Amino acid sequence: MPELDPIIHQPARLRLMAALEALKPDESVEFAFLRDLLDLTDGNLGAHLRRLEEAGYLRMEKTFVERKPRTYVAMTSRGRKAFQSHVQALRAILARPS
């Protein structure tokens, strides 16, 4: 039976992972876009991203566009599996007889 993932369970990281899950497998999204989408500060989003990166759930790529640094974020296949397993665990709780 799938189990809840304590790393993903935190509300901001849950929304972050859900946003990344909405992307196609070959897509990555810009840091500023995620920050605005999720209504988080730079520092807050950065901390959550680092936590998820340490877990191997996402990868970050730093690049330069017109001499300005930009960071792109994408979910890894490990992160996708972990997220889907977390969702299954949530559904299993709902399916549990009360």
Next chain:
Amino acid sequence: MERHEALESLKIIDEAMAQTRRAIAHGGSGYFFIIWGIVWLVGFLANELLAPHTAGYVWLALDAFGLVGSVIVGIRLGRRVRSPEGRRSGLRAAALWALLIAYGALLYWAASPPLERLSLFVTLFVGFGYAIAGLWISTPLLLTGLAISALAAVVWTAFPSALPYALSLLGGGGMIGVGVYMLRAWK
């Protein structure tokens, strides 16, 4: 974890995924509406308030502003999400507008409408372009195209002399309003 907490988490997930898809698909469309709304607002007012020769130059400047502004916004929006498909879609959208402009010029040459119907012809063709592009890109663009075409046809039939004011204030102003709404609602 309790059932209501699991339900709440699943709701948060569904909302975040829907919001992300909406923001990627439509989130920046509002900028295009605002840019072209300004073009319509100023351009059609210039038609009425300035000499035809001067208004022609105003339209040239406004069209350049609209095209350059759209390209800049398109490039910036394209940078938010990196994907091989996104680049292809951007090029396809640019090709669509280039084709529409080319066919608009050809139809104008072939139909040769009288000068007093020039605004109506251009407006209906632009409305057609918005509607066709909207079928691919976004429902608000489709509805805007249909609304602009209906507005132009109705005003031309009932009050032909009011057409430039209607296109400026209702058409241009409406597009700016829709654009601001889209930016706030679909960030």
